[in-house]
Amino acid sequence: MTLALRCRCGQVTGIVATDRAYVRATCYCRDCQAYARHLGQPGLVDAHGGTDIVAMNPLAVRFTAGEEHIAGLCLRKGGLFRWYAACCRTPLGNTPHDGRVAYVGMVTACLMPVAEVDAVFGPPGRIVLNAGSAIGEVRGTPMAFVLGGARIAAGILGARLRQQVPSLFFGPSGQTLRTAYPLSAGERDAVGVQTG
Numbered sequence: 001m002t003l004a005l006r007c008r009c010g011q012v013t014g015i016v017a018t019d020r021a022y023v024r025a026t027c028y029c030r031d032c033q034a035y036a037r038h039l040g041q042p043g044l045v046d047a048h049g050g051t052d053i054v055a056m057n058p059l060a061v062r063f064t065a066g067e068e069h070i071a072g073l074c075l076r077k078g079g080l081f082r083w084y085a086a087c088c089r090t091p092l093g094n095t096p097h098d099g100r101v102a103y104v105g106m107v108t109a110c111l112m113p114v115a116e117v118d119a120v121f122g123p124p125g126r127i128v129l130n131a132g133s134a135i136g137e138v139r140g141t142p143m144a145f146v147l148g149g150a151r152i153a154a155g156i157l158g159a160r161l162r163q164q165v166p167s168l169f170f171g172p173s174g175q176t177l178r179t180a181y182p183l184s185a186g187e188r189d190a191v192g193v194q195t196g
């Protein structure tokens with residue numbers, strides 16, 4: 001089964017194959033919150049500052065239009081690459097620096113329809129990451145956290161064993177298809193990125 005990928009203004013579109021998804025999770029880390037502030041769009045985080053993502057194999061995602069609008073940044077040197085639709089500042093997916101690692105955390109803000117996202121992956125909030133930096137108290141399901149982590153690890157390992165070729169935001173030899181610019185010191189200060 002597939003879900004639709006769409007930035008808020010509709011210029012970037014794609015398809016997500018749900019059978020290549022690992023697990024849905026909500027991340028409350030300070031970086032994800034700062035990133036949402038940097039994008040500056042309403043509704044990207046929940047009431048506790050959480051960003052809802054579906055972790056998946058990058059092969060799950062295929063863009064069908066608007067790829068020229070995709071831009072990337074990292075909040076600090078060595079931080080995750082965060083890819084977004086620059087046309088309307090909709091977050092798309094977060095990846096490690098190494099394109100050979102078969103992982104992308106697709107932000108559910110670009111996935112639809114929402115009811116189908118819920119039907120396929122369950123409601124948000126079962127797997128909670130970095131609850132310590134949430135606004136207020138959040139509580140996930142510990143068993144879901146353990147099983148989810150295992151699914152991600154198994155997916156990444158399986159892709160490595162199959163010698164899966166980097167895709168999505170990376171070319172076949174592992175280089176990024178576009179530059180993920182680091183935020184400037186001023187941009188970091190403006191959204192409260194913590195360094196060091």
Ligand SMILES: [Zn+2]
Pocket residue numbers: 007008009010011012085086087088089090
């Ligand atoms: Zn857009």
Ligand SMILES: [Zn+2]
Pocket residue numbers: 027028029030031032033130
């Ligand atoms: Zn995070």
